[in-house]
Amino acid sequence: MDKIDRRILKSRQAIQSTFLDMLDKEGFDEITVRNISEKANIGRKTFYLHFMDKYDLLDKIVDEHITQLQEICDQKKDIGLMQGSILWFYYFEQHKSFFAALFKSRDASSFRNKLLSFTIGELNKKLNVDSQPIIDKPIFLKFLGTATMGVLESYVLDEVDSDIETVATQVAELYKLNIQMTFPNIGYA
Amino acid sequence: MDKIDRRILKSRQAIQSTFLDMLDKEGFDEITVRNISEKANIGRKTFYLHFMDKYDLLDKIVDEHITQLQEICDQKKDIGLMQGSILWFYYFEQHKSFFAALFKSRDASSFRNKLLSFTIGELNKKLNVDSQPIIDKPIFLKFLGTATMGVLESYVLDEVDSDIETVATQVAELYKLNIQMTFPNIGYA
DNA sequence: AACAACCTGTGTATTAACACGCATATTGCG
DNA sequence: CGCAATATGCGTGTTAATACACAGGTTGTT
Numbered sequence: 001m002d003k004i005d006r007r008i009l010k011s012r013q014a015i016q017s018t019f020l021d022m023l024d025k026e027g028f029d030e031i032t033v034r035n036i037s038e039k040a041n042i043g044r045k046t047f048y049l050h051f052m053d054k055y056d057l058l059d060k061i062v063d064e065h066i067t068q069l070q071e072i073c074d075q076k077k078d079i080g081l082m083q084g085s086i087l088w089f090y091y092f093e094q095h096k097s098f099f100a101a102l103f104k105s106r107d108a109s110s111f112r113n114k115l116l117s118f119t120i121g122e123l124n125k126k127l128n129v130d131s132q133p134i135i136d137k138p139i140f141l142k143f144l145g146t147a148t149m150g151v152l153e154s155y156v157l158d159e160v161d162s163d164i165e166t167v168a169t170q171v172a173e174l175y176k177l178n179i180q181m182t183f184p185n186i187g188y189a
Numbered sequence: 190m191d192k193i194d195r196r197i198l199k200s201r202q203a204i205q206s207t208f209l210d211m212l213d214k215e216g217f218d219e220i221t222v223r224n225i226s227e228k229a230n231i232g233r234k235t236f237y238l239h240f241m242d243k244y245d246l247l248d249k250i251v252d253e254h255i256t257q258l259q260e261i262c263d264q265k266k267d268i269g270l271m272q273g274s275i276l277w278f279y280y281f282e283q284h285k286s287f288f289a290a291l292f293k294s295r296d297a298s299s300f301r302n303k304l305l306s307f308t309i310g311e312l313n314k315k316l317n318v319d320s321q322p323i324i325d326k327p328i329f330l331k332f333l334g335t336a337t338m339g340v341l342e343s344y345v346l347d348e349v350d351s352d353i354e355t356v357a358t359q360v361a362e363l364y365k366l367n368i369q370m371t372f373p374n375i376g377y378a
Numbered sequence: 379a380a381c382a383a384c385c386t387g388t389g390t391a392t393t394a395a396c397a398c399g400c401a402t403a404t405t406g407c408g
Numbered sequence: 409c410g411c412a413a414t415a416t417g418c419g420t421g422t423t424a425a426t427a428c429a430c431a432g433g434t435t436g437t438t
Contacts, residue, residue, distance in 0.1 A: 005426065006232065007394050034415060041195065043396055048417065196395065196424050223385060232426050237387070385434070396423075403416065408409105 012050055014040040019057060024097040028058070028105035055110065058102075062111050065095065066118050073122045085172035086165055092152055093164045100156040112149070120145035127183065135182050144178060201239055203229040208246060213286040217247070217294035244299065247291075251300050254284065255307050262311045274361035275354055281341055282353045289345040301338070309334035316372065324371050333367060 018040035022031050031054055037044040051057040072091055076084030092099055102111045120141045133140065148171065154160050155167055162170075207229035211220050220243055226233040240246040261280055265273030281288055291300045309330045322329065337360065343349050344356055351359075 003427080005394070006230065007425065010230065011395075032415060033417090041199065043195065044416090045397085045418085046395055049394075053416085192397080194396065194424070200425075221385060222387090233386090234388085234427085235425055238424075242386085380438090382437085383435085386432080388430090390428090391426105393424100393426075395425085396421105398420090398422105400419090401417095403414100405412105405414070407412090 008050075011042055011046055014042055015047060015050060015057065016061065019054075019061070020098060023101040027101055028054075028108045055108075058108060059110060062102075062114055065098075066114060069118065081175065082169065082172045085175070086168040089152075089155070089164050089168035089171070092156055096156050099152070100158075103153045103157055116145055116149055119148055127179070133183050140178075140182055144175065147174075197239075200231055200235055203231055204236060204239065204246065205250065208243075208250070209287060212290040216290055217243075217297045244297075247297060248299060251291075251303055254287075255303060258307065270364065271358065271361045274364070275357040278341075278344070278353050278357035278360070281345055285345050288341070289347075292342045292346055305334055305338055308337055316368070322372050329367075329371055333364065336363070 015036060018036055019031070022036065022039065033047050033054055034044060036054070036057075037047050040047075051060070069088075069091060072087050073084075075087065079087070102108045105111075123141055123144055124137075127137070127141075135143075151160075151167065151171055155164070160167060204225060207225055208220070211225065211228065222236050222243055223233060225243070225246075226236050229236075240249070258277075258280060261276050262273075264276065268276070291297045294300075312330055312333055313326075316326070316330075324332075340349075340356065340360055344353070349356060
């Protein structure tokens with residue numbers, strides 16, 4: 001890894017942390033490149049040296065989250081469905097204000113799509129389709145994927161009263177039931 | 190006032206706040222240009238673009254304090270000896286850790302000298318020498334000046350138990366007594 | 379005394395960030 | 409609607425900050 005110029009790191013971090021802060025306090029739709037730059041105490045031109053626009057910035061941050069979620073999903077192999085589910089939900093708890101801001105936004109659709117297709121992708125990986133399913137797999141995946149997203153959204157928007165572990169546990173339970181019903185013989189890794 | 194380049198302000202502030210932090214936590218003598226730069230997340234070269242060395246940096250910060258003390262002394266004209274003394278001591282209370290660090294240092298002598306000669310200068314301004322003093326004025330000034338410094342040092346190093354107002358009040362009382370004894374007819378502005 | 383580890387101050391070439399200005403959207407309010 | 413205020417994205421020239429290297433100096437330890 002070649003060393004990155006300290007100025008680049010400083011600018012990027014100023015932009016990103018300011019952006020996250022504003023996302024929490026004001027919401028994505030209110031954010032402009034101009035006021036990010038002002039708050040981050042950098043020139044507006046500097047912003048454009050690093051990102052195309054605020055969507056590009058958001059995209060890159062979302063990608064970082066997806067990467068971390070990927071790691072969690074990889075760990076899940078070793079720890080089983082239940083513990084895995086808890087880990088997954090914990091991640092959203094830790095970054096609750098970030099995801100809440102995005103779920104609230106009128107105009108951060110790329111985030112929903114990215115998260116959904118990632119989720120579906122992971123589900124797909126873990127479903128061994130040796131047996132004959134009752135439901136078409138694509139339909140089932142979409143079903144479980146959007147269901148997961150729905151619960152996540154409720155959770156980060158504080159629409160559920162249960163604590164995070166209860167949520168995670170119950171979702172895992174629902175997964176199990178659905179998979180058993182749909183793929184009679186087996187199975188979830 | 191012409192606008193100063195944002196980069197300059199950022200560098201200077203990073204250096205100064207890091208320096209003050211280290212002064213508090215580690216003491217002046219332990220500080221090097223190298224570790225200021227590292228902590229401030231700037232190149233060492235950048236430090237030298239703004240300051241000659243750590244003594245120069247300290248000097249400039251001390252000068253800023255002297256400027257603010259000057260303002261306090263100017264206000265003292267209007268509020269009288271007692272209130273003035275309280276204001277003066279309050280200033281040291283507010284920047285206690287800074288001054289404590291300097292009093293502790295083996296090697297920040299310029300600070301002592303600057304503060305002492307400032308103090309003596311202010312005393313000199315306020316002593317009306319119409320009457321015939323018992324003591325030579327330079328001697329008296331040095332006497333009162335170093336006495337003040339001594340009490341200040343004790344205070345910021347937590348060597349006295351009294352609260353700041355008690356200290357200020359008693360020092361003002363001592364001033365009054367000394368001046369009355371030494372300049373029989375008058376007077377402290 | 380010798381040695382290692384660390385610091386200083388400076389030179390050089392490179393570049394990210396800067397100030398400023400401009401033409402063109404976009405927004406929102408009367 | 410129309411118009412003012414605000415935001416965008418970019419071009420240009422300038423400069424502060426950077427990485428890196430180097431030749432001493434300081435410190436403290438064995």
